[in-house]
Amino acid sequence: MKTKGFTIVELLIAVTLFTALIGITSGVFIQSLRAQRNLTAFIAANSNASLTIEQISRETRTGKDFCANSNSGCKIDAGVYKELIFTNSKNEKVKYELSGRSVMRSLNGQAPIPVTADNVNIQTLSFYITGNQPGDGKNPRITIVLKVGAVGIPFSESVINLETTITPRTLQD
Numbered sequence: 001m002k003t004k005g006f007t008i009v010e011l012l013i014a015v016t017l018f019t020a021l022i023g024i025t026s027g028v029f030i031q032s033l034r035a036q037r038n039l040t041a042f043i044a045a046n047s048n049a050s051l052t053i054e055q056i057s058r059e060t061r062t063g064k065d066f067c068a069n070s071n072s073g074c075k076i077d078a079g080v081y082k083e084l085i086f087t088n089s090k091n092e093k094v095k096y097e098l099s100g101r102s103v104m105r106s107l108n109g110q111a112p113i114p115v116t117a118d119n120v121n122i123q124t125l126s127f128y129i130t131g132n133q134p135g136d137g138k139n140p141r142i143t144i145v146l147k148v149g150a151v152g153i154p155f156s157e158s159v160i161n162l163e164t165t166i167t168p169r170t171l172q173d
Helices: 008-061
Strands: 065-066 078-082 083-087 093-099 100-107 120-130 142-152 160-166
Touching: 008 065, 008 120, 008 142, 008 160, 065 142, 093 120, 100 120
Parallel strands: none
Antiparallel strands: 065 083, 078 120, 083 093, 093 100, 120 142, 142 160
16 A cells, blocks of 8 residues: 655755745845844934934024134134034023034033934034124024934945034124
């Protein structure tokens, strides 16, 4: 009497194909999870950097006596600077600068406090200042440029540039 069944070769081929299919499916699933994690981290970093640039803009809009470099005796020439110093609407001296990978804000010479969250990796922070000459009757224009990435994601893979230009509401003397 003959019984029906599979030979050992047929079983080996079936198991090999099944293992290869599971391996490919798992690889695609792992890559999808990794891409989703990176995208979530990047969106969170972008969101926080946008809030940071908005906070700087809001405070700058009502500011006066803009200065770009505390080391040069408060330079006011047009140019690109790594820090921005001004007097806000509450007559407090405010300073924004990049320290490490965070945007820092100090008030009246006190210790700086980070403005950006820990998940944000700021590569560059630049302030472009124009129209800040005394007696020219023009408001200064401050352009803020941030180059932002997410912590754990290399800059070569995903970087976003954020930029905004602010004109203060009060006319400078």
